[in-house]
Amino acid sequence: MGRKNTFFSEIPEQFDRIVNKYNSLQERTLDYGCGEDLYPSEIHAVEAIGKHPEAHMAEIARILGVTRGAIQQTADRLVKKGLVEKFMDESDRKRVYLELTAKGNAAFDGHEEYHAEMSSRMGKSFEDLRPGEVAFLKNLLDEVESFMDVYQEQKLQQKSRSG
Numbered sequence: 001m002g003r004k005n006t007f008f009s010e011i012p013e014q015f016d017r018i019v020n021k022y023n024s025l026q027e028r029t030l031d032y033g034c035g036e037d038l039y040p041s042e043i044h045a046v047e048a049i050g051k052h053p054e055a056h057m058a059e060i061a062r063i064l065g066v067t068r069g070a071i072q073q074t075a076d077r078l079v080k081k082g083l084v085e086k087f088m089d090e091s092d093r094k095r096v097y098l099e100l101t102a103k104g105n106a107a108f109d110g111h112e113e114y115h116a117e118m119s120s121r122m123g124k125s126f127e128d129l130r131p132g133e134v135a136f137l138k139n140l141l142d143e144v145e146s147f148m149d150v151y152q153e154q155k156l157q158q159k160s161r162s163g
Contacts, residue, residue, distance in 0.1 A: 027039075030043070032107045032114065033106050033107065033113075034106040035103070036103070036107070038081075041074055042074055042077060042078055046078065046083060046084070046100065046104055046107050046111065048063045049098045049100055050100055050104070056097050057075060057086075057095075058071075058095075082103045085099050
């Protein structure tokens, strides 16, 4: 089998395995040092809130690539777990802001440590790559993300037409 044929059979299979493993991880909870088990959607919301404290809830949804309804539900769970507080913008009552509590900051810090460890491990794998190889990987991931965006939009349009 030629090199191109190998790419078009083995690489997509490996990508599917990675996606399946990632999806499996999305169903598991972890305690990032705050005493609460958090789903990935919850810790990623904590991360976005911690990195963008000036952002209102709709902006946090955009940053995460989720709907406003999804961030609303996640924020409500985080409030119940004591990681986040909600408050309204006094000049625009439609805008809701989220702020990490001390417990939320502990989770944020624990998640940052997790990412630092993962980056350190991954960084070792990428140390020997030439800049052109890194650019190729980035472009490939951009193409995959773009494909997923278009595919998702097409599926949403099909769903809205059929039902």
